[in-house]
Amino acid sequence: MDVELIRLTKRYGDTLAVDNIDLKIRSGAYCCLLGPSGCGKTTTLRMIGGHEAVSSGDVVIGPHSVGDATPAERGTAMMFQSYALFPHLNCRDNVAFSLKMRGVGKAERHARAMEMLALVQMGHLAERLPAQLSGGQQQRVALARALVTGPKVLLLDEPLSALDPFLRVRMRVELKRIQAELGLTFIHVTHSQEEAMALSDLVVVMNGGRIEQAADPRTVFERPASAFVARFIGGHNVIALPDGLVAVRADRMRLGLDAGPSARMARVVAVEYQGTSVHVGLDAEGLERPPEGPAALTAVVGDGAFAAMPLAPGDTVAVGWDEAAAHRLRA
Template sequence: MKIERGDIELAGVCKSFDGVSNVVDGVNLKIADGAYCCFIGPSGCGKTTILRMIAGHEDPTAGEIVIGGHNVVGLPPVQRRTAMMFQSYALFPHLTVRDNIAFALRVRGMAKADRLRAADAMIEKVRLTPFADRLPAQLSGGQQQRVALARAAITEPRVLLLDEPLSALDEQLRVQMRQELRRMQRDLGITFIHVTHTQLEAIALADLVVVMDNGRIKQAGPAREVYAQPHDRYVAEFMGGQNVLSGRVEKVNGASFMLGQAAPGAIEVPLRARSSLGIGDKIDIAIRRDDVALVRPGGALPTGCSTSLPSRVLAIEYQGYFVKVMLDTVPDDEFVAYVPEKTFFADPLNVGDVVVATWPTELARPLA
């Protein structure tokens, strides 16, 4: 058996450490060969356990893990054609950069001259040639990460598994290394699976974003889909950028329904694919924060906007290209408008001002 492709299929994968509760609870997922896939979720959601099961460091309690068409459960990492980059990189502290990278070749019994030549080629690829004879403790965080990447890549894996690879770096380096990861993934042409708890990282990198909670997949899809069309309240709140409102259906009329809620004024929401809505059903809706427009009381609503929610400005944060305006629109949930900088400063608001929040009606989305 030889695994040649890096496509992965998880079928009904469960993992329980104590035999009582499932850390990973029936996960089904297909990842295409050569995709960049990000698992995202809060700590303890099971994302790292999934990664470790794909890597062969944990065995699933139930289910199948198929890589390149072969069920790999029970196989060691090398036979799975996977390689893992550990969270703290786990570089061997007693070996130089070159010896760290050559380690996988050494344990395969490759002759010293051959393996050092191969390691040097890999060192050049990650631009660490001047540091080849340094020990890990003598490298910066970014350099250590490149060593870890090179050490994993030298085994010529079809799947590279990265466990929070950027968490040990400071903000500026993180953005830089993010691009480097993406570049390496394109160069190597292999599947990357990256675990993170930072949504910015996930949507910046991934072809496939998998949002997890409590051992289950909440939503899996392209970054833009997960961000712009979250499935439910959890995904919307976790990915950010959305205002989530809840209320009861007051009226269903044709292609839209009216949402009544504690705040004055009903909200008109297009029905979209949701057909089975009855009067009185409790439902969540989402509106992107950058779709919200703020109008002074008495001003005319922009065209296409039917909802108007009077609100008071609670706080204002300047964010550079936009201004974050926090409002008391709904009593229990956060309600925020991202106003473009130029729009905001054409008629600046102050904390305590009363405004009307509105948005183009067709942009509101009912959530599951």
């Protein structure tokens, strides 16, 4: 189902947590709400699911306004950051629990629970208790439990944050597979830029309770709307020129003899080997360091190119970029 937010606002006393946002998420899309802690993304998710009251504005799911509806009336299900599985119930009964509360007969609810466990590749562990499962397995059970009621929209609140990096990558693949197989609308809160880029059809970057940019991942990365988006997404240098701000991707910076007409001299302050590439931090003439970074600019250089022209902290080198590589930003 389509999900539309219309001038959606949430206040906690004098604090404005979500500030008059408008957003449309098409049916069957995988949407990630992305931003730093306190930006309003989780509050927005909870208002969509009916777990947080709306101060003003509206939430529309499918053809219906649901701003005053209970969570059970919305056709949504929530997968929380804490899996909160019942420790005394096995996997099958954990998944079937919400169906039991709805009065579904034992045979039917067990059949539907097993169907969902098979979907998340946990059918062979249906009799195990949560304490006998790994973190990734518990997450799969929690996902099956959220899906068993047949929601049209699945809401996920940082579901991968408790997993180690290897499992996070595996579960990203599984989430995308399940979403595509079921054709549901997924709305997923994360603070991980990599996670949002890997999963979503629509990335919504939030800051201070507002939406900075909402677009497909490639557009957000290639054409960030603001300095905040460029810095938060990462991989960009935000550069103040006399006629305004521009973003230049770090992998499109040019060093040495290739620096081009925009060249300025810079001192190398950091060198980080990343395997296939090397990240070179630079303090350049006339450019101030950002408050969150140790260097004014970063250049990502291929491993082979770096080997041909190695640099070390303290070295001086020309740095520049092609005019076509500079994307204009709003402040």
